[in-house]
Amino acid sequence: MIFFAVLTAGFLVLAALRLCGVDGDRITAALIALTPYWTLGGLLIGGVALGFRHWWIGGVAVAVAIALVAMVLPRAFASSRPDAHGATLRVMSSNQYLGRADVNALVKLVRDNQVDVLNLLELTPREVRELTSAGLFDLLPHRVLKPIPGANGSGIASRYPLTELSLVGPGEMEQPSARVEIGGTPVEIVAVHPVAPTASSATWKSDLARLPRPDSGGAVRILAGDFNATLDHAAFRDLLHAGYVDAGDNRGAGFAPTWPSGAFPPPVTIDHVLVDPRIAVAGYRVLDVPGSDHNAVFAQVTLP
Known part of the structure; x- marks a missing residue:
């Protein structure tokens, strides 16, 4: 007993x-x-x-x-979606594992899935050069890149012109943001990568709290990246309570693990695509990226 x-x-x-x-x-x-x-x-x-x-x-x-x-x-289980009839946008986020991810495999994923906007986490200067040689920026020529050796760099690459923003502000980890216009609809994108809670739970909570909330009177927003958080963390659920919709959860793929790519520690879902409540999620997939300890997350959405 x-x-x-x-x-x-x-x-x-x-x-x-x-x-x-x-x-x-x-x-x-x-x-x-x-x-x-x-x-x-x-x-x-x-x-x-x-x-x-x-x-x-x-x-x-x-x-x-x-x-x-x-x-x-x-x-x-899949849940309801708003009645959106605007342009289609395909967003992917990939943690590059200290710049070790296979750049050719990543470029193939971008091409095969017709990605419009790609968020890159743990982006290093060396990998930017490799991605350039592999042809990524021929597919996605517009970019806001903040490469740093190690884990702190991030970037956004887009098929459409980008205007750099500062929606998050300075922090230990780069979390760049930009505005892109698709079919006349302005969309604000953030490449999310807070400090891991196992390194500093206080900084992790602060990083998540600094992320912009949905702006019902302004441009629609999409947060995509390695949140270092699951749907069970209160700090992450605060974003959902603010109005964002988790694309995987919305399409019934909320249990699809994204890290680690191996069997230990037990795989969990810490990479997400969060969308403005006015956006409809048409599709969601978790994609293998050889050489990375994370899987990429991909969402096809319909804008209002």
Whole structure:
């Protein structure tokens, strides 16, 4: 009985953080990213405890796990979209893993998926040169690039002319932004890459809080990149509560993992495309990028 009590107590602590919307420190933030996994664990613990007739322990564990299932399961199902009839825009975001991603494979993904706007994270000066040689900027000639050696660089490349903006402001990580006009509709794009919560949970929360909210009276906005956050983090859900729609969640692909590309640690969904509530998400895919520890995320959207 003590064994089941200890397991259940640990599960209940994690569940309380998720249910109460507390990301906590770098350790708890990392554990919250694994919510779908330990939700299944809670069901298993409760079911086995009930099998051994530990009624109270098993009953509490199962009840709390069911409450969590009710919160996470909807992301596996497509939801409604606004009635949008404007131009089509194809957006992709790719974390380049310290500039190690296969540039030829990335260019092929851009060409095959007819990408209009590409956000690049962990963009280095060396990789900019390699992307130039590989022909990326023949496909997407307009760019706002902030390459830096290591993990802090980012950039935006576009098929259409870009006007550089400063929607996020200075920070440890480059998060450039730009305006593009598609079919007469102005769209503001941000390449998102906050500090990871495992490095500094306070900076991570601050970086996410600095991201621009939807502007109902202005240009439609799209935030795409490596948010270092899942749908279970309260700091990320604040963006959704502000009005953004997660493209993967909207199309029923909210569980599709984006990091790591291997099997350990357990894969989670930390790369996202968030769209203005006036935008309709027509399609969403997670794409393999050889050489990177992240998968790319791609969304085809219809503008208002």
